[in-house]
Amino acid sequence: MFNLIKSATSQLSTLDTCQLCGVDAQAMHSICQDCWNNLPWYKQNIQRQEIDISVACYYAYPIDRIIQKFKYEQQLHYQTLLAGVLKEVRIPKVQAIVPMPISNERLVERGFNQALVLAQILTKDLNIPVWQPIAKS
Numbered sequence: 001m002f003n004l005i006k007s008a009t010s011q012l013s014t015l016d017t018c019q020l021c022g023v024d025a026q027a028m029h030s031i032c033q034d035c036w037n038n039l040p041w042y043k044q045n046i047q048r049q050e051i052d053i054s055v056a057c058y059y060a061y062p063i064d065r066i067i068q069k070f071k072y073e074q075q076l077h078y079q080t081l082l083a084g085v086l087k088e089v090r091i092p093k094v095q096a097i098v099p100m101p102i103s104n105e106r107l108v109e110r111g112f113n114q115a116l117v118l119a120q121i122l123t124k125d126l127n128i129p130v131w132q133p134i135a136k137s
């Protein structure tokens with residue numbers, strides 16, 4: 001009985017610890033304040049083909065690895081962190097979020113559309129809809 005209680009207690013404590021360092025308590029979108037502050041922040045706009053693109057972070061450690069784990073290893077617990085990072089971008093007033101569609105083959109392979117998962121989280125906070133008018137052929 002005591003082992004069961006100890007096991008349950010240790011599982012609860014790991015749920016509250018930082019998903020990156022596993023040491024400190026969660027403070028910002030499932031990670032601790034130190035890990036949040038040490039993300040490779042960029043928080044600027046860049047221009048590509050005369051289009052302004054908002055960028056939250058450099059594609060560097062640990063964000064690069066988190067994206068890979070989320071996208072290819074189905075580690076969906078990172079959705080909170082990734083959505084939180086995207087919320088830091090100065091998003092202009094928009095009517096909706098349109099997630100990039102993926103092919104049926106990729107959908108079967110991954111089991112989910114990572115852009116849609118993040119869009120659904122963001123639209124709740126921004127109080128706007130997800131539009132999926134684009135179909136991948």
